[in-house]
Amino acid sequence: xxxxxxxxxxxxxVVFGVxxxxxxxxxxxxxxxxxxxxxxxxxxxxxxxxxxxSTLLDYVVGVRLQGCTDPRRRKGWLYCSLVGNLGxxxxxxxxxxFTASFVSTANWLGLDIPPRVFDIVLPVGIxxxxxxxxxxxxxxxxxxxxxxxxxLDLALFVAFFPQLVAGPIVRxxxxxxxxxxxxxxxxxxxxxxxxxxxxxxxxxxVISDGIAPFVEDYYGHYTDFGxxxxxxxxPLYAVQLYCDFSAYSDMAIACAGLLGYNLCANxxxxxxxxxxxxxxxxxxxxxSFWLRDYLFNPLGGWRGSNPRVWFNVVVTWLLAGLxxxxxxxxxxxxxxxxxxxILQRHWRSSRWRRxxxxxPLVGNILTMWWICLALVFFRAESIDSALGICRPFVLFxxxxxxxxxxxxxxxxxxxxxxxxxxxxxxxxxxxxGWWERLGPWGFTTVYATASACVLTLVNATSSPFIYxxx
Amino acid sequence: MTSxxxxxxxxxxxxxxxxxxxxxxxxxxxxxxxxxxVFFGVARALSSVLPLPADAWTTPxxxxxxxxxxEYDIVFLGSSQIYRHVDPAVLDPxxxxxxxxxxxxxxGVSGMDALETRYVLxxxxxxxxxxxxWLVTDFQRMGILLTGDNHRTPRVTSWHDxxxxxxxxxxxLESDMGPAWEWDLGLRHLLAFCYRLGNLGVLRQDLIPLxxxxxxxRASTERSWFMGGPGGYGEAENxxxxxxxAYTTASGYERKLLRERNDKWKAVATxxxxxxxxxxxxxxxxxxxxxxxxxxxxxSPLEREVILDVTRLCRDAGYxxxxxxxxxxxxxxxxxxxxxxxxxxxxxxxxxDPLRYPELFDPALRFxxxxxxxxxxxxxxxxLATLFIEHLAQQAQAEATRPAGAxxxxxxxxxx
Numbered sequence: 001x002x003x004x005x006x007x008x009x010x011x012x013x014v015v016f017g018v019x020x021x022x023x024x025x026x027x028x029x030x031x032x033x034x035x036x037x038x039x040x041x042x043x044x045x046x047x048x049x050x051x052x053x054s055t056l057l058d059y060v061v062g063v064r065l066q067g068c069t070d071p072r073r074r075k076g077w078l079y080c081s082l083v084g085n086l087g088x089x090x091x092x093x094x095x096x097x098f099t100a101s102f103v104s105t106a107n108w109l110g111l112d113i114p115p116r117v118f119d120i121v122l123p124v125g126i127x128x129x130x131x132x133x134x135x136x137x138x139x140x141x142x143x144x145x146x147x148x149x150x151x152l153d154l155a156l157f158v159a160f161f162p163q164l165v166a167g168p169i170v171r172x173x174x175x176x177x178x179x180x181x182x183x184x185x186x187x188x189x190x191x192x193x194x195x196x197x198x199x200x201x202x203x204x205x206v207i208s209d210g211i212a213p214f215v216e217d218y219y220g221h222y223t224d225f226g227x228x229x230x231x232x233x234x235p236l237y238a239v240q241l242y243c244d245f246s247a248y249s250d251m252a253i254a255c256a257g258l259l260g261y262n263l264c265a266n267x268x269x270x271x272x273x274x275x276x277x278x279x280x281x282x283x284x285x286x287x288s289f290w291l292r293d294y295l296f297n298p299l300g301g302w303r304g305s306n307p308r309v310w311f312n313v314v315v316t317w318l319l320a321g322l323x324x325x326x327x328x329x330x331x332x333x334x335x336x337x338x339x340x341x342i343l344q345r346h347w348r349s350s351r352w353r354r355x356x357x358x359x360p361l362v363g364n365i366l367t368m369w370w371i372c373l374a375l376v377f378f379r380a381e382s383i384d385s386a387l388g389i390c391r392p393f394v395l396f397x398x399x400x401x402x403x404x405x406x407x408x409x410x411x412x413x414x415x416x417x418x419x420x421x422x423x424x425x426x427x428x429x430x431x432x433g434w435w436e437r438l439g440p441w442g443f444t445t446v447y448a449t450a451s452a453c454v455l456t457l458v459n460a461t462s463s464p465f466i467y468x469x470x
Numbered sequence: 471m472t473s474x475x476x477x478x479x480x481x482x483x484x485x486x487x488x489x490x491x492x493x494x495x496x497x498x499x500x501x502x503x504x505x506x507x508v509f510f511g512v513a514r515a516l517s518s519v520l521p522l523p524a525d526a527w528t529t530p531x532x533x534x535x536x537x538x539x540x541e542y543d544i545v546f547l548g549s550s551q552i553y554r555h556v557d558p559a560v561l562d563p564x565x566x567x568x569x570x571x572x573x574x575x576x577x578g579v580s581g582m583d584a585l586e587t588r589y590v591l592x593x594x595x596x597x598x599x600x601x602x603x604w605l606v607t608d609f610q611r612m613g614i615l616l617t618g619d620n621h622r623t624p625r626v627t628s629w630h631d632x633x634x635x636x637x638x639x640x641x642x643l644e645s646d647m648g649p650a651w652e653w654d655l656g657l658r659h660l661l662a663f664c665y666r667l668g669n670l671g672v673l674r675q676d677l678i679p680l681x682x683x684x685x686x687x688r689a690s691t692e693r694s695w696f697m698g699g700p701g702g703y704g705e706a707e708n709x710x711x712x713x714x715x716a717y718t719t720a721s722g723y724e725r726k727l728l729r730e731r732n733d734k735w736k737a738v739a740t741x742x743x744x745x746x747x748x749x750x751x752x753x754x755x756x757x758x759x760x761x762x763x764x765x766x767x768x769x770s771p772l773e774r775e776v777i778l779d780v781t782r783l784c785r786d787a788g789y790x791x792x793x794x795x796x797x798x799x800x801x802x803x804x805x806x807x808x809x810x811x812x813x814x815x816x817x818x819x820x821x822x823d824p825l826r827y828p829e830l831f832d833p834a835l836r837f838x839x840x841x842x843x844x845x846x847x848x849x850x851x852x853x854l855a856t857l858f859i860e861h862l863a864q865q866a867q868a869e870a871t872r873p874a875g876a877x878x879x880x881x882x883x884x885x886x
Contacts, residue, residue: 210678440497448507448508449508
């Protein structure tokens with residue numbers, strides 16, 4: 001079920017109506033848990049068992065960790081959670097990848113091992129809810145929070161449908177306390193949620209799905225196109241991905257808000273970031289901070305000798321790349337972030353920084369260029385085609401033989417300018433909160449009119465969110 | 471204690487903040503109602519200035535026909551068995567040679583079933599083409615099956631006006647597919663109707679060419695190999711594109727699949743031809759839509775109603791409705807066969823007869839079970855011209871022998 005589908009709107013209206021009609025906290029949570037399982041089961045009911053197994057595992061681990069004082073046993077329980085959760089993720093997401101990589105390496109070394117690929121279906125959202133449950137176990141282990149005694153609450157934390165399949169990756173420490181009090185509709189900013197949902201819908205159904213055919217055209221036939229098209233096609237994918245993923249987060253946050261729960265922000269105008277480091281504090285925030293708190297800092301973070309720090313950064317980002325998908329393209333994508341962050345770190349502390357001041361705009365352009373380049377590996381069908389697409393983008397040489405000359409669209413540049421301007425207006429909060437000044441009937445009228453107008457621009461056949469595949 | 475990711479930017483729930491006054495349930499319902507009124511009011515206003523959802527198949531033909539609507543005497547309307555078989559460039563000279571200087575247009579579109587045909591027929595009639603006299607159509611199936619994401623495509627959305635949707639819903643309820651299927655299908659038709667009502671994506675179709683500018687139109691395309699050129703109405707702009715011509719635009723993989731398909735149906739056509747040679751009886755009805763043997767079916771009351779309704783629609787607008795049955799190597803029963811048995815059809819030009827027209831079942835001319843290749847289409851058009859000329863002669867004779875002042879023939883045929 002996709003947020004932009006009509007059937008999701010119907011589903012949510014039923015969930016919303018019944019939820020607020022129920023009087024007790026427990027019945028409401030049971031209702032939310034049931035509907036969350038229905039939501040998840042709509043894609044493939046078989047994977048409900050995985051969701052339930054992951055919940056049960058972390059429930060038991062959490063309770064055991066709380067009651068145990070022996071450090072070795074506590075560590076053992078933590079490993080149970082890590083092995084169980086990462087084992088499921090590893091099997092469903094990475095088994096074929098690692099097997100294929102092993103076989104090709106063995107063949108390269110001269111060993112004759114026949115390739116074997118198993119037909120494993122990737123459960124939707126497994127990367128997201130695995131990280132959520134892991135954060136719970138680790139936080140209980142670190143005694144940053146008490147274990148959750150209510151299985152219902154923990155199950156709802158894991159399966160809460162607005163953020164189940166594509167984040168934000170909510171921490172138990174933020175969400176579980178919200179489950180301890182009866183939610184009140186009178187404390188919900190319904191207008192804000194409705195506006196955010198419509199904005200998310202617009203970003204996904206109009207902008208992202210609208211741009212998708214051009215991106216598909218470019219990435220599918222890049223050898224036909226010239227250098228100018230590379231500077232349209234590659235940034236367009238960056239726009240498509242942002243509008244797609246941030247739209248999902250917007251709609252998830254709005255839906256959760258309408259049900260009385262706050263989710264963390266996941267995006268904060270990343271394309272206006274003046275540096276790579278700033279970019280990762282604005283893009284997929286919940287993942288970046290998760291990696292920082294549960295991987296990078298435990299490895300040592302920025303402390304220690306230069307080689308140790310480099311190791312920490314590179315390993316973290318290689319794994320971040322791998323988290324996105326079981327393919328070497330994603331590893332390269334992550335691998336491109338590590339050196340950039342290290343370089344930036346050293347630049348900051350170097351004396352050259354004072355001698356050659358870089359204006360924020362230049363920093364922003366350089367950051368965007370690097371991000372766009374990395375995203376080529378994220379989007380391309382293979383590493384070969386990614387390298388082919390990078391050629392015009394880096395060396396200004398048209399790919400193909402003879403070199404391609406086609407233009408992706410001569411007015412697409414104006415589309416990019418227009419979208420940037422729209423984004424800037426939003427960044428500067430020039431139109432923020434205008435709906436709060438409207439009266440109740442005025443708001444309903446404007447919202448209905450806006451909804452009717454937005455529908456004329458949507459792609460009738462809505463495509464799944466890009467991050468569903470992760 | 472909270473995590474660093476907890477943000478106040480999207481805190482839509484204020485835990486310790488002031489409670490907002492909650493409107494009464496009645497007020498909430500009134501707001502929901504007002505939202506619906508405004509939404510559909512705006513949608514209605516927009517639909518009066520915006521075009522209908524355009525698809526790559528029907529819309530270009532409708533637009534081309536509208537430009538030249540007063541030039542045609544005959545319109546062939548229906549599925550790919552019209553689209554791929556009736557060549558006006560062959561037909562018109564034959565009619566002219568027989569003393570009927572008429573001009574025809576092929577409004578066949580791949581996969582156009584009866585419900586869509588009925589809708590397009592209404593559009594054609596609403597244009598009031600000055601010279602149009604004959605509407606020729608193949609009503610194969612009712613076309614209530616909407617699978618996958620079909621109900622969201624501009625093509626399906628476009629024909630889901632209130633009348634067609636209600637009709638589709640009635641047909642779904644009348645079918646014996648079981649409650650689950652009926653519910654699913656009914657919902658899909660309703661959704662398609664809602665999408666049309668909400669002008670889903672009608673402006674988007676104009677935006678893509680706008681941002682694309684003069685660059686080669688590739689992104690907006692939803693065409694595939696069988697479109698056979700821009701617009702799908704052929705180089706002669708008479709609506710006909712043979713399958714051979716369309717085949718040239720297919721990709722390597724598509725060609726491979728098509729070759730396999732072609733081989734399979736050539737074998738079936740060969741078997742049919744041999745069977746007809748050895749046993750000179752018409753081998754039908756032998757198979758159902760799915761290819762399984764089945765008993766002879768009767769038209770349902772609703773299907774009967776649809777056929778009568780379409781006949782009445784044409785007659786009221788002053789056009790003659792002629793039905794046409796194209797050759798099918800599987801010799802399956804379709805709607806028209808049932809309607810013919812029920813005596814509902816005024817005129818049926820039946821070319822689906824391997825005894826009378828064995829040449830149309832010649833494996834060398836077949837593309838697949840339902841379609842002929844370019845040479846087969848030419849032959850088909852010639853045979854059709856012969857039948858049509860006979861029909862015109864009979865019509866002229868009937869008019870000549872009709873007493874002055876008597877009403878024109880076309881009394882509601884069949885009836886219950």
